[in-house]
Amino acid sequence: MNMSKKYAIGIDLGGTNLRVALVSRDGEIIKKIKEPSSGEILDIIFKTIDSLFSEDVAGIGLGIAGLVDRQNGRVLTSPNLPAIKGINLVNETRKRFKVPVFIENDANTAALGEKWAGAGEGFSNFVLLTLGTGIGSGIIKDGKLLDVSAEVGHMSINADGEKCPCGNTGCLELYASARAMIARAVSALEKGTESLLRECCKGNFYKLTPEDIYTTALDGDSLAREILKDAGRNLGIGIANIINLMSPEAIILTGGLIGAWNIYVQEAIKEASRRAFRELFETVKIIPSSLGDEAGVIGSAGLVFQKVIPHTEVMSK
Amino acid sequence: MNMSKKYAIGIDLGGTNLRVALVSRDGEIIKKIKEPSSGEILDIIFKTIDSLFSEDVAGIGLGIAGLVDRQNGRVLTSPNLPAIKGINLVNETRKRFKVPVFIENDANTAALGEKWAGAGEGFSNFVLLTLGTGIGSGIIKDGKLLDVSAEVGHMSINADGEKCPCGNTGCLELYASARAMIARAVSALEKGTESLLRECCKGNFYKLTPEDIYTTALDGDSLAREILKDAGRNLGIGIANIINLMSPEAIILTGGLIGAWNIYVQEAIKEASRRAFRELFETVKIIPSSLGDEAGVIGSAGLVFQKVIPHTEVMSK
Numbered sequence: 300m301n302m303s304k305k306y307a308i309g310i311d312l313g314g315t316n317l318r319v320a321l322v323s324r325d326g327e328i329i330k331k332i333k334e335p336s337s338g339e340i341l342d343i344i345f346k347t348i349d350s351l352f353s354e355d356v357a358g359i360g361l362g363i364a365g366l367v368d369r370q371n372g373r374v375l376t377s378p379n380l381p382a383i384k385g386i387n388l389v390n391e392t393r394k395r396f397k398v399p400v401f402i403e404n405d406a407n408t409a410a411l412g413e414k415w416a417g418a419g420e421g422f423s424n425f426v427l428l429t430l431g432t433g434i435g436s437g438i439i440k441d442g443k444l445l446d447v448s449a450e451v452g453h454m455s456i457n458a459d460g461e462k463c464p465c466g467n468t469g470c471l472e473l474y475a476s477a478r479a480m481i482a483r484a485v486s487a488l489e490k491g492t493e494s495l496l497r498e499c500c501k502g503n504f505y506k507l508t509p510e511d512i513y514t515t516a517l518d519g520d521s522l523a524r525e526i527l528k529d530a531g532r533n534l535g536i537g538i539a540n541i542i543n544l545m546s547p548e549a550i551i552l553t554g555g556l557i558g559a560w561n562i563y564v565q566e567a568i569k570e571a572s573r574r575a576f577r578e579l580f581e582t583v584k585i586i587p588s589s590l591g592d593e594a595g596v597i598g599s600a601g602l603v604f605q606k607v608i609p610h611t612e613v614m615s616k
Numbered sequence: 617m618n619m620s621k622k623y624a625i626g627i628d629l630g631g632t633n634l635r636v637a638l639v640s641r642d643g644e645i646i647k648k649i650k651e652p653s654s655g656e657i658l659d660i661i662f663k664t665i666d667s668l669f670s671e672d673v674a675g676i677g678l679g680i681a682g683l684v685d686r687q688n689g690r691v692l693t694s695p696n697l698p699a700i701k702g703i704n705l706v707n708e709t710r711k712r713f714k715v716p717v718f719i720e721n722d723a724n725t726a727a728l729g730e731k732w733a734g735a736g737e738g739f740s741n742f743v744l745l746t747l748g749t750g751i752g753s754g755i756i757k758d759g760k761l762l763d764v765s766a767e768v769g770h771m772s773i774n775a776d777g778e779k780c781p782c783g784n785t786g787c788l789e790l791y792a793s794a795r796a797m798i799a800r801a802v803s804a805l806e807k808g809t810e811s812l813l814r815e816c817c818k819g820n821f822y823k824l825t826p827e828d829i830y831t832t833a834l835d836g837d838s839l840a841r842e843i844l845k846d847a848g849r850n851l852g853i854g855i856a857n858i859i860n861l862m863s864p865e866a867i868i869l870t871g872g873l874i875g876a877w878n879i880y881v882q883e884a885i886k887e888a889s890r891r892a893f894r895e896l897f898e899t900v901k902i903i904p905s906s907l908g909d910e911a912g913v914i915g916s917a918g919l920v921f922q923k924v925i926p927h928t929e930v931m932s933k
Contacts, residue, residue: 366893366895366896375895376893376895440757440762445757445762447741447757447862448859448860448861448862448863449861450860450893454771455773455853455856455891456772456786457774458773458774458786458791458850458853460775465893466892466893466894468891474775533775536775539772540771543765543767543770543784544764544766544768544771544861546764546765573783574772574783574784574785576765576770576782577693578683578692579683
């Protein structure tokens with residue numbers, strides 16, 4: 300790597316948004332762009348990179364929602380971005396920009412970001428959970444990214460539960476994500492349940508957001524409170540499972556849903572405390588991320604600077 | 617470490633048996649002893665070590681069922697061996713035998729054993745599952761032991777399921793272990809369900825073993841078949857969760873229950889194939905261990921020889 304080049308471009312391609320940022324060697328964002336991740340996504344990615352690219356860019360890191368093949372640079376599957384499935388995004392990007400290109404899962408890059416420049420700096424072993432439309436996860440072990448799938452959102456917590464689009468049944472994501480909360484609110488309102496939620500979105504409850512549910516819950520609405528608490532309880536089951544499996548020093552929570560910390564996350568912590576091995580729960584810290592939705596682009600850029608080197612280096616190719 | 621010393625003593629202290637072996641630097645067992653793990657367990661451990669100890673022993677590795685504190689050498693909790701909870705087994709053993717002493721969870725040492733000299737030799741990333749009275753697990757990542765709790769048996773797969781003695785609810789172990797199978801058989805027989813299982817153990821069905829259930833299932837008994845298949849299906853849910861989380865190259869199965877491979881494990885593989893991410897399932901091998909119940913003592917001895925070094929080395933103290 301050319302050490303004279305000051306910047307890396309980090310990309311965070313989630314199910315709903317594409318974020319691209321020019322990041323310094325200190326993990327600081329110099330410039331950033333956010334676009335909806337719809338339409339001709341490859342064109343949008345390349346155009347956005349182009350607008351930040353210069354001679355000073357040492358490389359590009361791609362954080363992609365879905366399963367990625369780090370060795371070969373391909374996206375194996377991306378449930379919310381079917382257009383990029385099977386594409387060799389590393390090769391395509393390298394051809395166009397002639398710099399080293401890395402690929403990682405987007406929750407993994409968010410974990411890298413938090414380790415490099417965020418709430419994870421002081422921990423060697425933590426699990427990051429991204430709580431949004433879906434639930435993603437990245438694991439930092441011994442200070443490095445554990446290069447595993449870490450699809451915590453698709454861990455079954457209900458053997459005979461609902462069918463998930465991923466193929467599994469009873470996935471955590473079906474009970475603890477924003478999508479789950481909205482679906483439950485809409486279903487209750489369709490059935491005629493009384494709730495202040497009816498007054499949101501000018502009466503069109505199909506446009507409800509998690510923020511609406513949280514605000515309404517704070518106003519004392521019992522449906523909204525119940526939805527948040529149940530989702531939190533289910534998140535707590537997932538967190539207990541993670542604690543029993545990975546005995547981390549910390550669990551760092553990020554994503555839009557942590558805005559509902561006082562109900563949703565508090566309930567999760569309570570449930571996890573009831574379920575996880577006591578000896579492990581006592582030593583784990585459950586804390587919010589400090590980089591928020593910028594963790595992904597910072598972590599992707601970190602791949603280029605090898606600040607927090609994942610075990611497998613696509614770089615060396 | 618004194619390289620002229622040819623042997624290590626490996627200990628595998630499970631819930632029902634204590635196994636102790638003198639192991640060579642090639643991972644071969646020279647002598648072994650098996651005792652029930654009841655009574656004055658510390659005395660039994662020391663007496664057994666004594667009978668194998670000599671000037672040629674480089675150190676002692678302890679594999680203990682339960683949560684262990686590798687840094688400090690203590691047993692944090694051991695549900696099936698309450699007598700050793702809180703004891704600093706490393707210090708006690710070192711005081712007595714004046715050689716380096718290591719401690720690990722017993723499923724972790726079994727994973728180390730399989731990596732060093734068994735079915736895991738050819739894999740850099742695998743998860744070992746011990747399928748017996750309970751369900752334990754050890755994770756090998758990048759050729760080394762991942763020093764995490766790995767309590768796969770205490771991952772909840774049924775949010776509102778049965779209460780587990782560990783404090784969690786709906787633990788995998790409650791649905792897929794030998795103890796679970798026996799409990800279900802006894803309960804069905806108590807309720808008067810017709811089954812060939814009644815004829816086992818001279819009619820005293822409280823003495824049923826998993827072997828009885830398997831043999832009776834092979835004779836076509838529908839209760840026995842159903843019990844094995846259901847337990848296998850639940851194991852498959854756990855395996856799918858592990859695949860989605862750890863994307864291993866292999867899952868290695870060991871413990872008494874793999875004797876029922878053709879029904880129990882086959883059903884687990886079928887269920888996991890339906891549930892795990894297709895892209896991950898296609899690349900994972902689900903295979904039996906090759907060391908069987910000797911994996912634990914070999915792996916414990918491996919700690920001493922640092923054949924497969926865990927990330928944390930108690931040794932250096």
